[in-house]
Amino acid sequence: MGLAPQFECWDCEPVALPPRSRLYSLPPIGIGSMFVESLTGYVSRLADAHAVSVGNLVGRELLLVSSKPRLPFGPFVPRDGTTKSHGFRGRACSANGWGERARRWAGALERATHQTNLRFLTLLPFEDVFSRGGLFRSIRSWCPACYEDWRCAGTIVYEPLLWTIRSATVCLRHGCPLEEVCPYCHETMSPLGAYTRPGYCSKCLLWLGHSGEPKPVDQFDKQARTHTEIWRTKAVAELLAASPQLNVSGVALKANLRACIEYVAEGNVLAFAEVVQLSRHGLNYLTNGKGLPELGTLLQICHQADTTLATFLTSLPVVDVGTWDRLKQTLQTSRKDCRVPLARSREQVRAAMREALHEQPPPSLSEIARRLDYKGVEGLRDVDKTLSKQLAANYRKSGRTHWWRNPGATRISEQADIQAMLEQSLSEKNPRPLYQLAVDLGYVNEGYIQNKFPELCSAIRQKIRKNNEARISTMEHALRNALNHEPPPSLDELRKRLGYSCSTVLKNHFPLLYEEVMTRRRLHRRQKILELTNALQAALSDVPAPSLVSFCKTLNTPEHILEKLCPRECASIRARYRHARADTSVRRKEQLQQEVRQIIQNMQGDGTYPTIKQVRSLLSQRSNWADVSTVVARVRKELRAIT
Numbered sequence: 001m002g003l004a005p006q007f008e009c010w011d012c013e014p015v016a017l018p019p020r021s022r023l024y025s026l027p028p029i030g031i032g033s034m035f036v037e038s039l040t041g042y043v044s045r046l047a048d049a050h051a052v053s054v055g056n057l058v059g060r061e062l063l064l065v066s067s068k069p070r071l072p073f074g075p076f077v078p079r080d081g082t083t084k085s086h087g088f089r090g091r092a093c094s095a096n097g098w099g100e101r102a103r104r105w106a107g108a109l110e111r112a113t114h115q116t117n118l119r120f121l122t123l124l125p126f127e128d129v130f131s132r133g134g135l136f137r138s139i140r141s142w143c144p145a146c147y148e149d150w151r152c153a154g155t156i157v158y159e160p161l162l163w164t165i166r167s168a169t170v171c172l173r174h175g176c177p178l179e180e181v182c183p184y185c186h187e188t189m190s191p192l193g194a195y196t197r198p199g200y201c202s203k204c205l206l207w208l209g210h211s212g213e214p215k216p217v218d219q220f221d222k223q224a225r226t227h228t229e230i231w232r233t234k235a236v237a238e239l240l241a242a243s244p245q246l247n248v249s250g251v252a253l254k255a256n257l258r259a260c261i262e263y264v265a266e267g268n269v270l271a272f273a274e275v276v277q278l279s280r281h282g283l284n285y286l287t288n289g290k291g292l293p294e295l296g297t298l299l300q301i302c303h304q305a306d307t308t309l310a311t312f313l314t315s316l317p318v319v320d321v322g323t324w325d326r327l328k329q330t331l332q333t334s335r336k337d338c339r340v341p342l343a344r345s346r347e348q349v350r351a352a353m354r355e356a357l358h359e360q361p362p363p364s365l366s367e368i369a370r371r372l373d374y375k376g377v378e379g380l381r382d383v384d385k386t387l388s389k390q391l392a393a394n395y396r397k398s399g400r401t402h403w404w405r406n407p408g409a410t411r412i413s414e415q416a417d418i419q420a421m422l423e424q425s426l427s428e429k430n431p432r433p434l435y436q437l438a439v440d441l442g443y444v445n446e447g448y449i450q451n452k453f454p455e456l457c458s459a460i461r462q463k464i465r466k467n468n469e470a471r472i473s474t475m476e477h478a479l480r481n482a483l484n485h486e487p488p489p490s491l492d493e494l495r496k497r498l499g500y501s502c503s504t505v506l507k508n509h510f511p512l513l514y515e516e517v518m519t520r521r522r523l524h525r526r527q528k529i530l531e532l533t534n535a536l537q538a539a540l541s542d543v544p545a546p547s548l549v550s551f552c553k554t555l556n557t558p559e560h561i562l563e564k565l566c567p568r569e570c571a572s573i574r575a576r577y578r579h580a581r582a583d584t585s586v587r588r589k590e591q592l593q594q595e596v597r598q599i600i601q602n603m604q605g606d607g608t609y610p611t612i613k614q615v616r617s618l619l620s621q622r623s624n625w626a627d628v629s630t631v632v633a634r635v636r637k638e639l640r641a642i643t
Ligand SMILES: [Zn+2]
Pocket: 143, 144, 145, 146, 147, 171, 172, 173, 174, 175
């Protein structure tokens, strides 16, 4: 009789374990939302989760799993012989951008954590779409109210990608400006330092959050931040939120921009630049094919067109022309009183004329001139005499010329209507020229109106002449006034004040005064550069050495302007500040070492073992754990060697 089985059968086959990640597999925060985490923020959060410094995490762990383990992340720092330094000394925001570096960071982190979508914590989806110039801030920035809210709510404290982008200057939750200087140590910090912790200063290690007054989004306008700044921040945030779904390409962006300029300003880049309030240089890449658009430029265009960035990045050209209507209207309004026709290339005009050759019924030359924004047909003749002649001949052949002379033809306009129009025009402050009035009524020129209403016509002409005289005298007055001002206004400012689209009009009427203002401006610029240079040179002997950022604030001059006017002095100030910082750090370490040595000797004298915690509590100044532990280890070794 066999024994009944007493135990169930066990399956002793080893269970296939899923692969384990080297580091905690922390899920990234907010992918697909406006407040998606940044890759540098993710690194600091990962280090925090492992209770190690960012330096140790990056230098000792992440480097080993990177695609090039011998190439350090960030600026090269030689490891000193006494301590086994991790070799990581902070990193700028480029880890959040694109290119080889961002890919290396994201790749190493994905290998170490087994997360698969860390590229969405960077701008890798926008590679070859925007220019890198001025995209990221070089220093860390944050919203203290957001930090405080997260801490109070017990949620994860992190660093959104939005805060690293220069065009985003406002917190969209609290409406406050983003901060860049620690309120305790008054220092700025790099976006990813060796001791960065989410929510804490990486220099003095103190909590950066404090509660602000949370304000609803619709009250933004009433606060100090301008509407534009909020609009721009929001546009960038929306782009970040859409990045996982967007399939963007630089080619589509350029094609969209060209189509937009074609639709809005008939391909006239200069007129377009003016309507979106940009300099022509900002759009140069469209004409010379070199470089990429800056995010700031695109934001400015989108702001003027009141559309999202995604419109330019994804929609097909021409499909969305309705979106650009606002810009077109602005252009038309701004050019309503403009005397100069929309500047265009001769080739464009010629193409329009060639197209008109095949139109049926053939249009008259003056009709084509009107379509192209010319006052008369002379402009067209000037561009191409032969084409003009052909067009005129076609029109004559069609038998539509002088149709009003045919028996029984209807009048172009009733005399009463003409009179009413002339009287209306005369009563206006700025009457329109007779030629334009005649064309509006359907006449080829003002000859007929002049014959019928000579008095009214001469009154209108006289009024226009007087207005012109007044306009020219205002111009002269403005130029003379400008000479009495210190500093004299720029010519661009002057022409805007007077309502001209171009300052050449001032030059044409008053060449001498124009030259004088130009000379004064040049002198003013030279004087300003001299003053700034002197101030910067004086600052080179200031103790302690000021940083360029703090110095710009005292001079009340933006950093980029100072940099442009006095590049050499700015470089010297920067270098001196860097050296002073390095010196202070060395001195501080020496002092720390002396103090630690004294404390350890005292403790050993008392028969107590000097632990890092005890030594740290006895220090006269607060120092971070990593520094103290390095020094304690070094002093212990020294003292052991002596005994
Ligand atoms: Zn906030």
